[in-house]
Amino acid sequence: MGTVLLSGLFARYTVKREKGDAMTSRRTPILAINFKAYPTAFGEKGLAIALAADHVAAEYGGSLEVIVAVPATEIVRVSDAVEHVKVYSQHADAVEPGPHTGFLPLEALREAGARGTIINHSEHRVGLNDIDFVIRRATSLGMEVLVCADTPTAAAAAAALSPTMIAIEPPELIGTGIPVSRAKPEIVRETVRLIRMINPEAVVLTGAGITVGEDAVAAIRLGTQGVLVASAVMKASDPEAKIRELAEALARAAEKELG
Numbered sequence: 001m002g003t004v005l006l007s008g009l010f011a012r013y014t015v016k017r018e019k020g021d022a023m024t025s026r027r028t029p030i031l032a033i034n035f036k037a038y039p040t041a042f043g044e045k046g047l048a049i050a051l052a053a054d055h056v057a058a059e060y061g062g063s064l065e066v067i068v069a070v071p072a073t074e075i076v077r078v079s080d081a082v083e084h085v086k087v088y089s090q091h092a093d094a095v096e097p098g099p100h101t102g103f104l105p106l107e108a109l110r111e112a113g114a115r116g117t118i119i120n121h122s123e124h125r126v127g128l129n130d131i132d133f134v135i136r137r138a139t140s141l142g143m144e145v146l147v148c149a150d151t152p153t154a155a156a157a158a159a160a161l162s163p164t165m166i167a168i169e170p171p172e173l174i175g176t177g178i179p180v181s182r183a184k185p186e187i188v189r190e191t192v193r194l195i196r197m198i199n200p201e202a203v204v205l206t207g208a209g210i211t212v213g214e215d216a217v218a219a220i221r222l223g224t225q226g227v228l229v230a231s232a233v234m235k236a237s238d239p240e241a242k243i244r245e246l247a248e249a250l251a252r253a254a255e256k257e258l259g
């Protein structure tokens with residue numbers, strides 16, 4: 001991380017604290033579903049899963065936030081069809097619109113219907129400068145950013161950039177069905193501890209291996225505000241039932257733990 005970026009982070013953090021921002025505690029849990037590039041993520045199958053998520057989100061009204069991070073090719077199709085979920089891109093490039101062949105500027109994603117984007121997923125890593133660029137530009141465009149981090153310290157660095165959300169995801173558990181919230185709770189706890197010191201109002205998600213409702217309950221109990229999930233939904237024989245199971249668990253746990 002360069003000195004310039006570090007001093008920029010410090011300046012932003014200092015400004016935030018000087019303003020006396022309240023230490024907000026989010027009450028609405030988040031279910032973020034990353035479609036990745038699973039065969040079920042595209043075309044009619046992807047649309048059906050997005051609509052299933054939309055049905056579940058509608059059932060919860062404003063008491064649960066559901067995000068679907070769809071492939072870039074599906075953003076228009078899904079955005080046109082859903083009403084209750086937020087559609088995210090799975091990645092954005094740190095470029096302005098212009099001569100950048102094959103890149104994805106935020107402006108293009110927004111035009112397609114995306115409300116936000118994931119950045120720095122373990123399967124699509126970028127540098128901290130790019131993360132910073134994407135967060136700043138997204139903020140100016142009124143878009144949201146979910147930054148993925150593989151360690152507590154990486155999550156803390158991301159938190160200093162003031163993204164909308166940070167997801168802690170140990171890469172070795174991704175796609176395994178072994179939930180980080182139960183297999184490595186100390187990683188989630190340490191992430192929350194570090195982030196709270198840097199950015200008290202940051203929203204933190206637990207990701208990797210989240211498979212059943214109990215995994216989501218454990219994520220809330222560890223002090224995070226929701227989960228980032230992929231394979232459990234995208235490979236489910238009944239995706240809507242799986243989404244509903246996770247949603248119910250999150251809503252129940254949030255009511256108990258977050259008040």
Ligand SMILES: O=C[C@H](O)COP(=O)(O)O
Nearest residue numbers: 034174175208209230231
């Ligand atoms: O973006 C989602 C995460 O990488 C988690 O994936 P997973 O639920 O398949 O473990």
